[in-house]
Amino acid sequence: MKITVTAKDGTSVKADILALPFNTKDLKKEAAKVLQGLGINASAAEDFKGSAGELALLYRPASGKGASRIALLGLGEGKTNDDYRKAAESLARKAVDMHLGVVAFDCSEMTQWSKHSKRSPEYLAALLAEGFLYGAYRFDRLKSDKLDKEKKKGADKPKTVAELVLAGCGEHTPEVEKGSDSGSIIGLCQNMSRDLVNLPGSHLSAEDLAEAAREAGKRGCFDVTVFDRKRIAELGMGGLLAVNQGSEQPPTFIILDYQPKGKHKKSVALVGKGVTFDSGGISIKPAQGMDEMKSDMSGAACVIGTIEAVARLGLPVRVIGLIPATDNMPSGSALKPGDVITTMSGITVDVGNTDAEGRLILADALTYAKKEYDPDVLIDLATLTGACVVALGHQAAGLFSNEDGLADDLFRSGQSTGEKVWRMPLWEEYDELIKSDVADVSNTGGRWGGAVTAAKFLEKFIDGHKCWAHVDIAGPAFLAKVGGKAPGGTGFGVRLLVDLLKGWS
Numbered sequence: 001m002k003i004t005v006t007a008k009d010g011t012s013v014k015a016d017i018l019a020l021p022f023n024t025k026d027l028k029k030e031a032a033k034v035l036q037g038l039g040i041n042a043s044a045a046e047d048f049k050g051s052a053g054e055l056a057l058l059y060r061p062a063s064g065k066g067a068s069r070i071a072l073l074g075l076g077e078g079k080t081n082d083d084y085r086k087a088a089e090s091l092a093r094k095a096v097d098m099h100l101g102v103v104a105f106d107c108s109e110m111t112q113w114s115k116h117s118k119r120s121p122e123y124l125a126a127l128l129a130e131g132f133l134y135g136a137y138r139f140d141r142l143k144s145d146k147l148d149k150e151k152k153k154g155a156d157k158p159k160t161v162a163e164l165v166l167a168g169c170g171e172h173t174p175e176v177e178k179g180s181d182s183g184s185i186i187g188l189c190q191n192m193s194r195d196l197v198n199l200p201g202s203h204l205s206a207e208d209l210a211e212a213a214r215e216a217g218k219r220g221c222f223d224v225t226v227f228d229r230k231r232i233a234e235l236g237m238g239g240l241l242a243v244n245q246g247s248e249q250p251p252t253f254i255i256l257d258y259q260p261k262g263k264h265k266k267s268v269a270l271v272g273k274g275v276t277f278d279s280g281g282i283s284i285k286p287a288q289g290m291d292e293m294k295s296d297m298s299g300a301a302c303v304i305g306t307i308e309a310v311a312r313l314g315l316p317v318r319v320i321g322l323i324p325a326t327d328n329m330p331s332g333s334a335l336k337p338g339d340v341i342t343t344m345s346g347i348t349v350d351v352g353n354t355d356a357e358g359r360l361i362l363a364d365a366l367t368y369a370k371k372e373y374d375p376d377v378l379i380d381l382a383t384l385t386g387a388c389v390v391a392l393g394h395q396a397a398g399l400f401s402n403e404d405g406l407a408d409d410l411f412r413s414g415q416s417t418g419e420k421v422w423r424m425p426l427w428e429e430y431d432e433l434i435k436s437d438v439a440d441v442s443n444t445g446g447r448w449g450g451a452v453t454a455a456k457f458l459e460k461f462i463d464g465h466k467c468w469a470h471v472d473i474a475g476p477a478f479l480a481k482v483g484g485k486a487p488g489g490t491g492f493g494v495r496l497l498v499d500l501l502k503g504w505s
């Protein structure tokens with residue numbers, strides 16, 4: 001999709017639809033006037049309230065120039081990031097559903113929006129571009145449309161929006177251009193992450209995930225190195241090898257390394273869980289919902305998307321991505337409950353449950369991160385526990401950190417990007433629950449406090465790192481059916497981490 005910016009008035013831009021955004025306050029004063037100017041009876045908009053993302057479709061008499069479809073688009077109060085992002089998202093959704101090719105968005109009130117929201121036009125434009133790309137996303141690459149009569153007939157109709165025109169930008173045009181460029185990078189990288197999450201096990205193995213990282217590296221001009229099974233064994237990554245033991249496909253360990261040109265203040269290592277499919281292994285999961293476990297590499301997808309975005313934005317932070325990747329399968333050679341394994345750190349683990357596999361592969365990645373890079377900040381992201389979904393639902397990720405400043409920064413980024421995180425404890429009382437009689441630690445802590453005991457397990461492998469955070473994204477990474485539609489992968493964490501890293505730039 002192309003995003004263009006013009007000073008030209010939206011009403012005269014050649015487009016399939018023109019969106020006229022209103023906040024709840026201006027709506028009362030302005031809407032009637034604007035509609036009359038377009039030859040539309042103002043009463044057509046009577047029921048429109050202007051809440052964020054609300055959309056009312058109207059038609060204006062053909063005038064020869066400009067779009068005949070008019071979308072009244074709600075900005076809510078027009079004060080928060082969400083107001084603008086939601087509006088753009090909902091417009092994009094509508095445009096894709098209606099197969100509209102060119103969408104114009106009236107930005108002539110930019111000065112007002114900027115004053116009202118205390119955000120720069122550049123910042124607001126970034127929100128609009130990001131939201132629009134997010135809303136226009138569809139996962140349809142595995143559809144051939146061979147059985148869909150409607151689609152066959154409408155083969156000439158555009159499948160997705162070809163162009164978004166931010167119109168009426170006047171003197172703000174250069175700033176809006178800048179903002180829409182950076183917002184597009186974030187939106188595109190997040191959608192790339194969503195594709196990875198949505199791809200099923202049949203289409204995304206540990207090696208495929210490595211290939212996706214290499215491609216991101218090419219787009220973002222950063223280094224990607226992939227360790228194969230032999231190298232993983234040489235390094236003694238016993239956790240990753242153990243989880244992979246039952247698989248027909250080899251594991252990979254993927255390293256993404258973005259070094260900014262010039263000086264940087266901080267180095268950050270991002271570790272992402274890359275379980276391409278989690279059957280549970282010998283401790284097999286129930287059939288119900290097991291298909292959703294194709295999303296168990298959402299942490300990895302987030303790391304790849306974030307680093308590509310950071311690189312393409314040219315942020316002055318060193319970012320290293322570390323991804324242990326494998327599927328978790330039962331077979332005659334699979335890891336068994338009760339087995340004891342030795343991780344790269346030398347710490348031995350009593351495997352109480354083979355379905356607690358994420359922490360086994362993350363243990364090695366954390367050890368490797370600390371040993372090889374000793375980064376200023378260490379953050380891991382993982383769809384780690386069902387218990388975290390029970391605690392927070394799909395609305396927020398669980399946050400665990402040994403550093404209050406880092407936790408606060410992550411919380412703030414969560415509020416500003418809408419990818420919310422909520423802090424949970426790492427108190428030592430929980431250590432009791434993961435003690436083992438036969439090994440140094442157990443990978444299961446029993447029924448209660450499952451998200452916390454998982455985090456406590458990971459903490460044993462950071463080797464005293466002073467600025468670590470673990471983000472359990474099991475809830476928000478993947479959304480099951482909502483209103484008949486399955487939105488699937490959300491790309492959760494890309495926006496969150498890019499915002500965090502921007503804040504440190």
Ligand code: BES
Pocket residue numbers: 278280296353355356357358383384385386387389443444445450474475
């Ligand atoms: N990948 C799952 C966690 C998960 C659950 C992610 C639901 C997304 C949605 C993880 O590997 C897992 O199976 N965890 C177990 C741990 C338990 C065996 C200690 C769980 O949460 O049940």
Ligand code: MN
Pocket residue numbers: 278280354355356357358
């Ligand atoms: Mn599992």
Ligand code: ZN
Pocket residue numbers: 275278296355357358383384
């Ligand atoms: Zn898992």
